[in-house]
Amino acid sequence: MNPKRPAPRRTSPATVPPGAGRPPGGRGASAAQHRRETGRLGELIAARYLADSGWRVLERNWRPGAGLRGELDLVALDPTTGAPRPALVSVEVKTRASRAAGPPAAAVTAAKLARLRALTGAWAASHEVAHCGLRIDVVSIELRPGLPAVLRHHRGVGL
Template sequence: MRAKDAVGRYGEEVAAAHLVRAGWEVVDRNWRGASGEIDIVALHGEELVVVEVKTRTGTGYGHPAEAVTPAKLARLRRLAGQWLAAHELRPRGVRIDVLAVLVRRGGTPSVEHLVGVV
């Protein structure tokens, strides 16, 4: 596994644990649809949340959340529809959140949760 892939996978583990500690229910991970992949699908109360996780080891290339472009958000909206079509779950609402994970060498990862990114 490439180092970049390992960092990304670690960030997804950190993000999922963060959501579970906050009382969320993680219902799917790394779900693949025709338009790409959803990192995490979770329930926050009665709302379905498609979670994009971006992980970096530093900010030399910007904050992790800066990697979520308008094109990526459009793809996540399509994927949310595909996920709902493939599952029987009918939530009250659907939104897209971004979890930005910053992993510093030898330190505890920090998680910034951006809610309802449009």
């Protein structure tokens, strides 16, 4: 991960859907179902955060055709690069309902970054979108029962 850690950004109530501070899943929910719901909620929060920041989300949950395996959580254009055209950014979203497994961004390993690089290149090669460069970011989200979610945006972790 990027050694420069940005200060935590608490999402505003307008950005977070109702109930976002509560871990998803209820009684009888399997662990796998709970993880899927947590991930979906995190992606929703991340997409709203990026849109509220002026980014244009182009794609969610993109999977390549034959050959590559994996998924890009979000693909977006970052207009804040200062260049005449926006940067094309692949955004990996990591969401946790507790810190028992460590901070969310710690789950992005070197192997995961290598896979994201390949997927980002494949996405860019298969889509004609004007951009000034490629980048991989990680948005980590900690859900806290009864409190707003904590969102951290780690820019430029790969590529």
